[in-house]
Amino acid sequence: MHVFTGSGVALVTPFKDNGDVDFDALARLLDFQLENGTDAIVICGTTGEASTLTDEEQIETVAFTVKHINGRIPVVAGAGSNNTVHGEALSRSLEAVGADALLHVTPYYNKTSQKGLYEHFSAMAHSVHIPIILYNVPGRTGMDLKPETVARLAAFDNIVGIKDATGNLATTVDLRNLCPPDFDIYSGNDDVTVPVLSCGGAGVISVLANIFPKEVHDICALWQAGKLADALALQCRFQKLVHILFSEPNPIPVKAAVHMRGLPGGGYRAPMTTPADATLQALRDELQSLKALEA
Secondary structure, three states: OOOOOEEEEEOOOOEOOOOOEOHHHHHHHHHHHHHOOOOEEEEOOOOOOHHHOOHHHHHHHHHHHHHHHOOOOOEEEEOOOOOHHHHHHHHHHHHHOOOOEEEEEOOOOOOOOHHHHHHHHHHHHHHOOOOEEEEEOHHHHOOOOOHHHHHHHOOOOOEEEEEEOOOOHHHHHHHHHHOOOOOEEEEOOHHHHHHHHHOOOOEEEEOHHHOOHHHHHHHHHHHHOOOHHHHHHHHHHOHHHHHHHOOOOOOHHHHHHHHHOOOOOOOOOOOOOOOOHHHHHHHHHHHHHOOOOOO
């Protein structure tokens, strides 16, 4: 039940001035990704501000994305919840509207044990038939899904991979060592894409790909073709920009960068807010140096 290899964009969700999801803008963003070789769309995740979407909005956004993509590349839908029963219901709804796979973050705030995490994700696996990619981002959730627990979860036929946003390469190696060879590990951090690939990763779920989808795809493709030095050189070209994109909480900077690329990023939903002037200037300067400033 492999989902994708290469670059999956963690897509922003564009909002209108009145706060509604802007589906016309979303269609433009999806077309931009398709035209530039992105290998998968990851919709309604952290970067997509899923925590401020209602279930109805989230399901509608995924359904729209599935219809627009029309099978050309996989659509991975964020389905995470810190309420297991709610997560099961949302997962079934997203499967019903055609998501190819689900991205499930660890429960957050109401922290549990590794046993609790195993039971939570076991329930998610039993709730749907489509593939599930686990998502470990302890810097946001306060929970760390240990490699030993991931290895137990990998025994489920439809738990097929993990987005590892720990930024810890020792964790990547432990995951690769403990999990089956066909269990996919995706970098959750753009600044370590090539290192994660070098430790047995399958690709990246990328924020940078919102503005440079072809280049992030190419980083992965070059590495897969054995052109390791070229892959690393291309990642290094964007490393300063990646640091700026995470100088404030994601997706605050990247939405501004989407606008600067001439694309409809839309506004923010509170508590997200606009970037500081210094962040905006840093984005403009770096996009200008990359010859990519269009607005």
